[in-house]
Amino acid sequence: MCVVSKLKAHSTARKSLIRTLIFVIVILFLGSRFDAYNQGQLSVVLILFIGVLSVTILTGISGQLSLGQGALMAVGGYCTALLMTNYKLSLWIAIPVSIIGAAIAGLLLGVAAARLSGPYLAGTTLVVALAIPTLANRFFSVFKGDEGLPVDVGYSPKWFSNTFGEPTYEQWQLYVALPFAAIALFFASNILLSRSGRMWRSIRDHESAASLCGVNFSRQKIFVFVVSASFAGLSGALYGLRGLVGPSVYPVSLSLTLLTAAVLGGIRSISGAFIGTIIIVFLPDWIDLVIDNFELSEQVSNYMPALISSVLLILTVVINPAGVAGTKLHKHK
């Protein structure tokens, strides 16, 4: 029995590791082929992928719909920015610390949210997403209000340039985001295949049955919130490092974008999260490709991506709620 479970643990970790390695190789390959603009887009994909994973874990796996991931991203972003500007820390130290900060924020939110369900939770987290960024103006001396705190990834250190050649700014952005995204992917893939993942799925599917099987569901609900908040905080920290951390960087619509990406790709799967992020990030470019053939005014092309992604969201929910990656789910009832 013991041997079997050990073997199983091995294969779980190995499965996640292989997935992660393939992911890293594909991203490095794509990064070397793309031009500067698309390299920038690719690093946005990696950054938002982490955020979408937080939605996948929270909503898809444990069944708690949160529209406030943007607020948790803002917590991560502001922690990193404050640590980097006030204490001159390098981002490799600032980001892990701000993940802890975001996890604490997630703990507070989770304690409140574990009592709520369904639309109550959605509405409350939506109000949280709206209210948290206004704190930047309330405590102007610390957070610098609407102007925000300018931060960026800086330039690559000497040893890196000497070994791999001098990367451009976009490439360096990509190389900073990649290890974090890979760690997030490995961690998410592992935790979903593990005991915790099974417990979270069980509270999603049937709370009473889960608690009869010995799952302490209010504790697990809070735990999911903490894990998901750590992902969101990491994503928010990297998102802010693109140049600015401010209230305008983390609007309410960011939370909705994450949710849209998660649902489009497939709300229950990690590969779905990645597909959804690619769709959301590259959709404006694809639409521009098509629209350029027609003579349309600027206002149409400005609102087109939002229109298309919202229409896709409704169609996904009505026709194929399992998303692009989860069509299989449909077969068994």
Next chain:
Amino acid sequence: MDTFLSAIFSGTSRGAIFALVALGLVLVWRGAGIVNFAQMGQAMFTTYIASTLIANGNSYWIGFVVALVSGAALGSILDVLVMRPLSNKKKTELLSSDSMRAAIPVIASLGILGVLQALAGIIWAAEERGFPAPAKQEGFTVAGNVMPFTAFDVFVITCVAITLILTSLFFKRTGMGLAMRATALNQEVAKLSGIRTNRTRTLSWAISGAASSLAGLLLTPSSNLSPNTLDLALFIGFTAAVVGGLDSPVGAVLGGFILGMVISFVTFYDTPEDVFLAILAVLLLSLIIRPHGILGSKDVRRV
């Protein structure tokens, strides 16, 4: 003392509108079991329709009536096209659990909100435009002093009062209202006793659409009209509905007035920027102290 009076009056007038928004949310929640996050998107859309009509030289009242009718039409179309197929689709594995069944309509309504805002942006340009008020927005003068109460406020409160009386008469005195109350109470039983629940659902979407259109028409004269202007009203309306009890129309009205007062006092005695934090504080307080709302019934949700 002057500030206090202004805060009271502005709170009453604003609160009346928020009561209307909350009422719209409560009607759909009772009728269909969905919190409609697209509601103020619908209101924004119909207000744009009215604004276009008025800009083309029609009178305010034509725009007013057209907005209400199109609000009802839009609500029922959305129900028939999106929400009804969704609720009849319970057999897939994804929708087999309660939590996902509650989450999916919320996601759909957010999608509707996105579509409506993007469409409004495409059709009516992105720039803000004003919206006329049917009555003067200067305060009455009593004995030489300008009172903080305008003719428009009187119009707002009259409109809201008429709507509330009409809806409560509709629910208490008509057969259709009885059918809707029965559906809200227990859908299965209502179906078995011969009520066409699909129809009552659509009707509750229509009434809620008209009510929120009215709220949109009354809110926009004091701010500019743009695809995102009414978002804040949705947050406030949701909070009001939760404070009053999501399944109680009277509670929604009460919650609307409470929120109106809180917001107006925060605006007058503190800075307008703190309004968001005040809303969050009220929402959290009410969820901690009385999770089912002031007048909500306890069975709605277990805590």
